[in-house]
Every structure is written in structure tokens, then in C-alpha cells.
Amino acid sequence: MSKVHLTIDGKKVAAKEGMTILEAAQSVSVSIPTLCHQAKLAPYGGCRLCMVELDMGDWTRFVVSCVYTVEKDLVVTTRSEKLDSVRRNILELLLAHAPDSPKLAELAEEYGADRNRYEQDASFCIHCGLCVRYCAEVVGKHAVGFIDRGIRKEISFIPEIAAKECNECKECFPLCPTSYLQAAFVLAESLVFPKEVSESASKK
């Protein structure tokens, strides 16, 4: 397959056709921060943290590297003052929802984001969609999905499926950048599909 040649942070990269800028960067160990990206899942572009700059000659273009596929002769910059401020702002907005997420705290440190910049409205889920997509794309069970939209959007387990599948799997739990997924699961389990008391007793 023909190679696509581009430059990322001054490094020459020969990428495979159809690769995203993020993958091309990772192939030459240039790191770009991500939140909603997961190598096993289809590109999603939900968090915008992985935004990079393209040098278009007399102007600069901002694109989302986890969904933007490589093109010949692109000149990509993965870190600049402008990008830092974009990332800082995204992180500050997310921190208003999930102030204690270790993953966010680590990124906040790197980009100097202030977790108290926006009024806190702890809803915990940051809508990265990792749990929903993992369950659908990798496990193929569709036990959890999103409901509603905008500020009311949240995850919701499908009780009939979750009751059967989740206890054996739980593979999505470590993917969640906050602890909301686990909390939501325990809550849904106790309210909608409580484990039989005898069943949990017999496992002991």
C-alpha cells in the first residue's frame, strides 16, 4: 500500500493510507492527549482534546486528530500556545463535572487547568462514550447506552441485558475516566435488577 508522507512536530512520518493523524503521531512516539479515544474502538471525536494544528501556509487550521485521516504533505503541530489554551478550556469544563477524576487531574496539571474556573456541577459522566462504545463494538452486548441529550444526557443500562451479562464482564469499568460508570452500574443493579439474595449468598 502506498505511503502518505507528512510532518508531525518536525518529524518526517510515512503513514499508511487511511490512518488518522493521531495514529501516525503515535507511530513515531509523538504523544497527543486523548480522552475518548481507544485503539480498539472506531474513531469518535467526542472530547476534542486531541486537537492539533495544520499549517496551511498563510493560515492555521485546527482539526481533531483522532478522526482526521492523514493527507500528503500535511504539516502538523501537536503543541502550541493556542492548542494549550484550547485543551485547558476543555479540561476546565470537564472538571466542573468530574472534579476528582484522576485522569483529568493529571491532564489538568500538564495544561495548567484550574478545576474551579467554572462553577461545579458534578454530574460525573463526561460523555466520552467509552463504556457505551466498548459494550457495543467490542463485547457486542449493548448493555449500556446514552439517553436524553445536551446537559441531560446520561448513560443508562438496559436492565434485561445488564442483569444477564454485566456481572461476568465489567470490562468497561476501567475505561471510564471518572468513577461514574461503576456507580451507575451499582445503582441500576440495586434499583432495577437486584441480585437474588440467595444467589449472592451461594457464591460466598
Next chain:
Amino acid sequence: MNTKNIDRIIDKHQGTADSLIQVLLGIQSEYQWLPKAALERVGERLQVPMSRIQHIATFYKAFSLVPKGRHQVHICMGTACHVRGAPRILDMMRDLTGISPGETDQELKFSLETVNCIGCCALGPVVEIDGKVHGKISTAETADILEQYK
């Protein structure tokens, strides 16, 4: 709700996964809501997981996952209607029907909803019931208007 009827709606839209929204709209307009059994049938026939159906059914305001009344009452709360007394009409509607916006009464007669501008500000305050516009109404007339709907 019977499965045959749901199947008929599904068949009308070729029964493929990309017609999901059309199928849901068809069910919504026939039943005024999306019963769970209907959604399960749709999922089975179109091969769409319930998580996706749920996402779409809760995303669009056109869909309802709870039964709606026989008559849909929309009270305009847009600026023009507002200054012409819409809040008082809303209070009156609340008293008469015993329900608040977003709710349906127990007899499934009325569902109440507030909207932001129906586009006929000169007629304010406006109430739209089942698509029919009642303009320039006063609180005193509200009861008479509701009387027309059985």
C-alpha cells in the same frame, strides 16, 4: 397495541435499520407514545439494539415513552404571548386540568406542554390544541375552550 399493527408500520418503511426514526414516528403518531413492547418488536425486526432505540427515543422531543392524552394542549410562552398574559392562561389550564406542563391527566384526556412561540404573535396569547390555534384568549374563555374537547 398489537404486534401485527407494529409490523405493518415497520413494513411500510422497508424494515431496514436506517428507517428506525421513520418507524418510531409512525408508531408515535398512531399511539401518541412508544410502548415498550412496540420498541422491542422494532428492535427485533430492524436488528437495532435497544440501547440505540432508547437513545433516539429520548433524544427527540417528538417521541414520548409515556402515554399521552387524547388531546395535546400547547400553551405558547413566547415573548409576545408572555406579555399578553400567557402565564395567567397557564395557571388557569393547570387549575382546570389538574396537570402541569409535561404531564398527562389520569383519564388520558389532556397532555399539557408549553412551547416557545408558535409563530402567530399577533394572536397572543395563543393556545394550540390538537393543531388548532385558539388566539386572543382570556382566562375566562379557557374553560369554554377545553369544554369542546371530550
